[in-house]
Ligand SMILES: Nc1ncnc2c1ncn2[C@@H]1O[C@H](COP(=O)(O)OP(=O)(O)OP(=O)(O)O)[C@@H](O)[C@H]1O
């Protein structure tokens with residue numbers, strides 16, 4: 269009797285497990301298949317001369333990666349060398365990340381710790397600010413760039429875009445970092461004051477190390493958003509030599525007749541490298557964030 | 565070492581009056597406990613002495629120097645927080661060394677002092693660990709070490725033992741008291757545990773709702789509570805308190821409540837009757853004798869309600885009319901619930917409080 273009910277229970281548990289697996293397959297695995305197929309296509313395409321059935325590579329070659337060491341030509345048109353373009357993109361991404369981290373770590377601290385008039389209003393305003401997509405700002409920003417004399421000035425235009433992009437990213441980053449500051453108990457700050465710190469020293473020696481995971485997250489996110497910025501560069505940068513990678517890839521896709529899919533795939537992969545690095549590195553950082561800022 | 569004076573100090577947070585007109589003098593090398601229920605303003609007081617909060621009104625003096633506007637770092641204070649507030653990203657060693665580093669003490673000297681303090685507190689095995697890898701008692705000792713290492717003029721302790729288990733608490737109680745006497749540092753110790761305050765402090769400041777109730781040594785506090793709050797707060801089990809009136813009959817004064825009548829010692833009655841007639845009678849559980857059979861004439865008769873054995877003594881709950889008395893009796897006394905007995909309060913140890921003001925009248 270008892271034995272039978274045990275067996276029954278075992279079958280039930282097995283069935284439940286099967287159901288769970290089925291749901292996971294349905295919700296998480298199956299929708300991911302096309303995405304993985306696309307990545308698979310990208311990789312195999314970039315290393316092969318010909319592709320069978322859209323996924324199997326044949327005729328292994330590095331020819332598609334020739335843009336790394338020789339000028340890029342598609343049909344009649346010659347594109348700028350990849351390395352200056354990469355440097356532009358890197359400059360944009362690093363500039364945005366640096367500026368965002370610098371400003372948001374200070375403003376996040378102020379919003380979390382200091383009591384001043386209009387603090388609540390400011391925080392609501394920050395959230396509202398984030399609700400606007402940057403598209404609707406394009407014209408207004410154009411006017412501003414023009415007034416500042418940064419439009420059509422080559423490298424200085426890129427600097428202007430760094431400023432704009434950082435300005436758009438800072439509200440959200442401030443919000444995220446504020447959360448990290450909120451998690452630090454007042455006691456800790458007070459203890460440092462009693463131990464003999466000035467306010468600035470408290471920030472540098474006690475608070476900053478504790479919000480480091482948050483700053484890490486914000487810098488990674490803002491780096492990626494600068495790296496993938498398209499609209500602003502596309503709109504404001506006139507000269508080809510100041511293009512960034514997304515804009516150049518866009519222009520190459522626009523080439524209908526002589527389009528070279530193999531090279532485009534390789535280029536796409538090249539462009540994705542920072543993202544891939546990010547995900548392998550950030551897993552650890554993001555996990556540490558989850559564990560909590562203040563827990564040693 | 566300094567003398568700390570709080571001169572009419574108040575602290576308001578908007579409408580909340582956390583501390584009101586506090587006057588306190590802590591003498592050089594003295595160990596003073598701030599005692600009171602949760603939310604009575606103990607931590608706020610401590611943070612004002614530390615310089616974290618600026619008093620809304622009043623002055624704070626170290627010796628004769630007004631430090632009210634001095635930032636915390638210039639006060640040379642050591643503080644242990646309720647939460648210990650160890651720096652989670654630093655090792656125990658770095659935690660203790662931090663105040664010295666800020667003072668720009670030379671490296672070798674830091675090393676020597678940290679090791680010395682660690683040895684004193686028996687945490688020299690833990691110097692390489694992070695705070696997250698320590699037990700509560702170890703954290704508390706590290707926090708104490710960090711407060712002591714810079715040889716402060718004033719040591720502030722905010723409920724440092726509240727996170728420890730009962731056994732460790734008793735151990736650390738003696739330890740802290742010994743350390744304080746050995747080093748002779750002026751110390752303010754915040755606690756809501758009266759046993760802790762009574763057993764450790766030279767003097768106790770009892771606070772309630774932001775106001776100082778009484779500031780005296782433990783014996784005085786116990787034997788001569790200044791008001792109802794102190795009487796009820798100090799002592800465990802607490803003092804028996806009964807509302808009633810002073811009534812005169814043929815030149816003798818009686819305390820009369822709804823359930824019994826008790827003759828007051830001669831002299832006491834007149835004294836009180838001249839001030840007020842509505843009073844509260846207070847008698848500590850150990851100051852009432854249980855009398856079996858016939859006793860003196862001035863006794864209160866009641867019936868045994870419940871008997872709680874406490875090991876060393878019995879805590880006897882006695883019903884007198886509607887009033888419940890708690891009485892400590894010798895453990896060998898045989899009592900049955902429902903049994904009729906007589907209560908004889910010790911005349912010399914009764915307390916009477918003015919019912920309106922709560923102040924003690926004798
Ligand atoms: N920063 C603050 N803002 C507003 N009110 C405060 C603040 N700090 C303390 N209070 C209030 O002041 C009163 C006293 O608080 P305090 O922390 O001094 O109490 P405490 O005696 O230390 O209590 P506990 O034993 O619970 O630690 C409380 O009513 C509290 O709500």
Ligand SMILES: [Mg+2]
Nearest residue numbers: 606607608646
């Ligand atoms: Mg407190």
